[in-house]
Amino acid sequence: xxxxxDRRTALRPLLAAxxxxxxxxxxxxxxxxxxxxxxxxxxxxxxPLLTGTTSGGVTTFDLALAASTKQLKPGARxxxxxxxxxxxxxxxxxxxxxxxxxxxxxxxxxxETTVHWHGLLLPGSADGGPHQVVMPGATWLTxxxxxxxxxxxxxxxxxxxxxxxxxxxxxxxxxxxVRDAEEAALPLPRTYGVDxxxxxxxxxxxxxxxxxxNQFQYTTIAYGxxxxxxxxxxxxxxxxxQVVRLRILNGEIERGYNLGFKDGRTFQVIGGDGGLxxxxxxxxxxxxxxxxxxxxxxxxxxxxxxxxxxxxxxxxPGSGLAFGFAGYENATSGEFGSLLNxxxxxxxHVRVAAxxxxxxxxxxxxxxxxxxxxxGDVSRSRxxxxxxxxxxxxxxxxxxxxxxxxxxxxxxxGATESWTITAGTIFSHSFHIHGVQFxxxxxxxxxxxxxxxxxxxxxxxxxxxxxxxxxxxxxxxTADASFPFMYxxxxxxxxxxxxxxxxxxx
Ligand SMILES: [Cu+2]
Numbered sequence: 270x271x272x273x274x275d276r277r278t279a280l281r282p283l284l285a286a287x288x289x290x291x292x293x294x295x296x297x298x299x300x301x302x303x304x305x306x307x308x309x310x311x312x313x314x315x316x317p318l319l320t321g322t323t324s325g326g327v328t329t330f331d332l333a334l335a336a337s338t339k340q341l342k343p344g345a346r347x348x349x350x351x352x353x354x355x356x357x358x359x360x361x362x363x364x365x366x367x368x369x370x371x372x373x374x375x376x377x378x379x380x381e382t383t384v385h386w387h388g389l390l391l392p393g394s395a396d397g398g399p400h401q402v403v404m405p406g407a408t409w410l411t412x413x414x415x416x417x418x419x420x421x422x423x424x425x426x427x428x429x430x431x432x433x434x435x436x437x438x439x440x441x442x443x444x445x446x447v448r449d450a451e452e453a454a455l456p457l458p459r460t461y462g463v464d465x466x467x468x469x470x471x472x473x474x475x476x477x478x479x480x481x482x483n484q485f486q487y488t489t490i491a492y493g494x495x496x497x498x499x500x501x502x503x504x505x506x507x508x509x510x511q512v513v514r515l516r517i518l519n520g521e522i523e524r525g526y527n528l529g530f531k532d533g534r535t536f537q538v539i540g541g542d543g544g545l546x547x548x549x550x551x552x553x554x555x556x557x558x559x560x561x562x563x564x565x566x567x568x569x570x571x572x573x574x575x576x577x578x579x580x581x582x583x584x585x586p587g588s589g590l591a592f593g594f595a596g597y598e599n600a601t602s603g604e605f606g607s608l609l610n611x612x613x614x615x616x617x618h619v620r621v622a623a624x625x626x627x628x629x630x631x632x633x634x635x636x637x638x639x640x641x642x643x644x645g646d647v648s649r650s651r652x653x654x655x656x657x658x659x660x661x662x663x664x665x666x667x668x669x670x671x672x673x674x675x676x677x678x679x680x681x682x683g684a685t686e687s688w689t690i691t692a693g694t695i696f697s698h699s700f701h702i703h704g705v706q707f708x709x710x711x712x713x714x715x716x717x718x719x720x721x722x723x724x725x726x727x728x729x730x731x732x733x734x735x736x737x738x739x740x741x742x743x744x745x746x747t748a749d750a751s752f753p754f755m756y757x758x759x760x761x762x763x764x765x766x767x768x769x770x771x772x773x774x775x
Pocket of ligand 1: 664697698699758759760763764768
């Protein structure tokens with residue numbers, strides 16, 4: 270039974286009014302209030318770094334995914350998945366551009382999985398897509414590739430068709446930090462966990478049934494009710510009174526975030542999915558849809574030691590978000606409702622601590638120069654439409670649901686192409702493509718409609734309802750029909766429901 274999508278019921282005025290009343294009533298007990306409700310904070314978990322073992326010039330990473338449990342709510346522990354013994358999520362892999370690496374991925378779950386390296390430039394045979402199933406008890410031997418990516422924040426996660434929502438919900442995933450010489454030469458904060466903070470945002474709904482309480486729900490829901498930052502509820506972090514860096518991943522199933530600070534301060538976007546920008550871009554709000562990453566700098570040098578500030582998501586009325594933004598549905602429960610929907614909610618509580626010697630105290634004026642594919646080199650332009658046979662039907666690309674045995678696009682190796690993706694009229698989406706980093710050329714045909722902060726290398730792009738995005742990419746990584754690359758919506762419930770296609774490059 271495919272997931273069903275019916276967004277239009279959320280527009281009914283009576284239901285909307287009732288839901289708003291419910292949302293206001295829920296503020297007191299959720300622990301994520303944006304108001305004056307006292308909250309007991311927990312220290313933000315920072316995943317350990319994994320740098321691998323280097324021998325014979327090759328750096329090897331050993332990953333093992335297993336079931337675990339985590340104490341998230343009073344009472345029963347929550348059943349979870351984690352890599353390398355973690356009780357949720359996994360270690361942060363550190364890769365250096367140019368290094369040959371190999372990954373040993375052991376599946377200690379009782380079910381099949383795959384592990385995909387989101388954003389990395391590597392051949393289809395190493396990509397970890399739905400065809401590269403790792404059986405229970407088996408080890409995937411052994412994807413090996415040179416690190417071609419630019420310094421940025423990437424991630425790894427299961428890509429098992431129809432199982433991705435479940436496995437991601439349970440906590441299977443981890444960040445990847447790629448470092449390179451160009452980034453290393455810049456005066457940026459890069460002391461991991463001190464002034465360079467990974468921040469993986471997601472939310473969960475818990476079962477309440479007696480005897481099976483406190484378990485993550487992952488069927489027939491799009492949204493969680495409680496925010497988890499790196500797996501921590503009501504997270505707080507102490508940051509030095511200087512310039513600090515946050516590497517933010519939207520690791521949600523479906524929700525979009527519209528991040529900003531409660532005090533309205535300006536912060537700087539320095540990079541996106543696949544690299545740093547030419548220069549910092551000042552913003553007060555930053556939208557991230559599932560799968561997207563942005564790195565930001567926050568200048569705390571004017572703050573008082575001992576003071577606090579709050580990173581929030583402004584997903585409520587007056588935020589400027591349009592109908593179709595994921596998490597803007599005006600409902601507190603049900604498949605498309607959540608206690609976090611249609612409101613402002615807290616994301617991270619920051620306590621300002623004393624400055625560290627040697628910390629970064631000034632914002633850099635410029636970052637990196639990049640050479641993007643040239644429009645003059647485009648040999649083929651494609652249009653991919655997100656379709657649905659009306660509300661209630663699963664989303665598809667051009668009317669076709671995902672089929673492991675059908676190749677949807679054939680790309681010539683080395684070709685530069687432009688792809689235009691249209692969102693359709695039902696909902697917004699988050700489009701992700703494997704095997705390339707792209708540059709967004711236009712939104713709705715307009716180059717000037719592309720945000721300054723999304724001008725860098727990208728692998729995931731937000732598609733608002735009824736809108737289109739056009740990107741350019743050079744397809745240098747090859748993939749054959751045995752292990753083709755995927756393009757899909759990174760709203761994982763949409764992906765599992767069939768909003769995914771396959772392409773070869775040869
Ligand atoms: Cu989607």
